Amino acid sequence: MKKPAFPHVEAAEQYARDVVKGKIVACKWVKLACKRHLDDLKKQRRRDFPYRFEPAKAERIIKYLQLLPHTKGKWAAKRSTVQLEPWQKFGIGIPFGWVRKKDGRRRYRTIYFRVPRKNGKSIIAGGIGLYMFTADGEFGAEVYSGATTEKQAWEVFRPAKLMVDRTPELKDAFAVEVNASNMVRLADGSRFEPVIGKPGDGSSPSCAIVDEYHEHPDSSLFDTMETGMGARDQPVMLVITTAGSNIGGPCYQLDRDCQKVLEGTVDNPELWAIIYTIDEGDDWSSESALKKANPNFDISIDGDFLRARQRDAMQSASKQATFRTKHLNEWVGAKNGWMNMLKWAACPPRKSLAELEGRKCYIALDLASKVDIAALVAVFPPTSDDPLWHVHGRYYAPESRVLEQADNNAQLYQSWHLDGVMTLTDGEVIDFEAIKEDLRTFATRFDAVQVPYDPFQAAQFAQEMLAEGITMVEVGQTVRNMSEPMKEVEKLVLERKLAHGNCPAMTWMISNVVAKIDVKDNIYPNKERAEQKIDGPVALIMAVGRAMLNEEGPDLSDFISNPVIV
Incomplete structure (x- = not known):
């Protein structure tokens, strides 16, 4: 031959x-x-x-x-x-x-x-x-x-x-x-x-x-x-x-x-x-998964070594993320992340703001720091002819800190600014006037039922917006206030009912969220490092929480919040 x-x-x-x-x-x-x-x-x-x-x-x-x-x-x-x-x-x-x-x-x-x-x-x-x-x-x-x-x-x-x-x-x-x-x-x-x-x-x-x-x-x-x-x-x-x-x-x-x-x-x-990785739905604990993801199985990487790491991961939840990332080549969120990011990426397309014109929504604000990130997140609950929850967000950072690379995430913020997702306000601190203007626009274009906010850093802001006729609701970021809505957000993602539009800023922040769980199975959004921002997810959770209280849905008698300020 x-x-x-x-x-x-x-x-x-x-x-x-x-x-x-x-x-x-x-x-x-x-x-x-x-x-x-x-x-x-x-x-x-x-x-x-x-x-x-x-x-x-x-x-x-x-x-x-x-x-x-x-x-x-x-x-x-x-x-x-x-x-x-x-x-x-x-x-x-x-x-x-x-x-x-x-x-x-x-x-x-x-x-x-x-x-x-x-x-x-x-x-x-x-x-x-x-x-x-x-x-x-x-x-x-x-x-x-x-x-x-x-x-x-x-x-x-x-x-x-x-x-x-x-x-x-x-x-x-x-x-x-x-x-x-x-x-x-x-x-x-x-x-x-x-x-x-x-x-x-x-x-x-x-x-x-x-x-x-x-x-x-x-x-x-x-x-x-x-x-x-x-x-x-x-x-x-x-x-x-x-x-x-x-x-x-x-x-x-x-x-x-x-x-x-x-x-x-x-x-x-x-x-x-x-x-080279495994497919969605594959059993990560199987031998076939090891061979599918590792083309040099038993050549440059020893099969027994992989089996041992796999057994460790099956017996220890703390080792599972590392094993699946390094040896099965799967992407994960935070190392002990809350959200299944593959499920997050598979969520359905969202409607544009133009398509949502006049629709009922809940707009949450996280204004925790004037020198970091602030978030405004609007959540549009389902209607009789639309079963999806649509999410649109706006994010804010001080321009000087970004341009001077004073923040570890400056490159990300610049790219989001170019994408129209983030507003860089003049000066060393966030100018809340930009957020107020966006909130007024949202309240005019949509049926803004409530605007939940964390009272930290936001008392004066809330009073001014209340004076303009916007219904502001104080929601402290406590375990009791956040646990059930956080579980609901995860449930909506798994059911493919949360339409977030693959917003790069929200996706990045969702991947940073770590679920802190207490002895009563309550959960609370946390992060592993200061630079891993979670302001968008926190606002999302608050908005979903208020919608859950006001729309038809599961019994949330344990969800406690301060009354609407009047």
């Missing part, structure tokens, strides 16, 4: 075919990634399809990576070179084989790789970085391993540096000079180095590797790297990460974009994505 011209590519594509046919157990996202490539192979014959697959290019990077040595563990001790598994050949090689028909440049500019821990991420990231540094043909290549901490930045750079040190042939062939904190090629000035935070002015990355993106509080590093790539013909942004706990962060947002591309609901032909 004649040997295939490109055996590694053939192995990669056989993997894709086996996944699509169900011969290899894989989650929905891996199946869609495989199907996308196989479908595009058929489309490339069409004149109107702007891309073609060149197997030689994919074969080349796979061969290169398999010349590199392992840097730790049993294979490093044996001085073995990297041997990529079929799933790695598919995930790494295939995107490098796709080019644009018009000029032969690479099709994929962003490669997103989400895979659980110990499945060879460092080898993948470091190897691709070295390829882009030495063998991609880019004159004056600049490769950066970017992260939020020095330790994380070196997680990619250190293995790459060791690979060069242990491969004299590679060092000599490309005239690589290995220094303490970078590698350079004197012939053309190419360099490979770790970066903490943003790269310096004038940087022009040909390849940027963002490792463990889920740990990044904002997208500043990603955005700066991407912006600097403008002068390059075919740059690569490689994001390689596990899942995390920051549902409102940039990694989760990118992850959601990747899912939409794989599903075909968003067209981004320059984004390559592959995600």
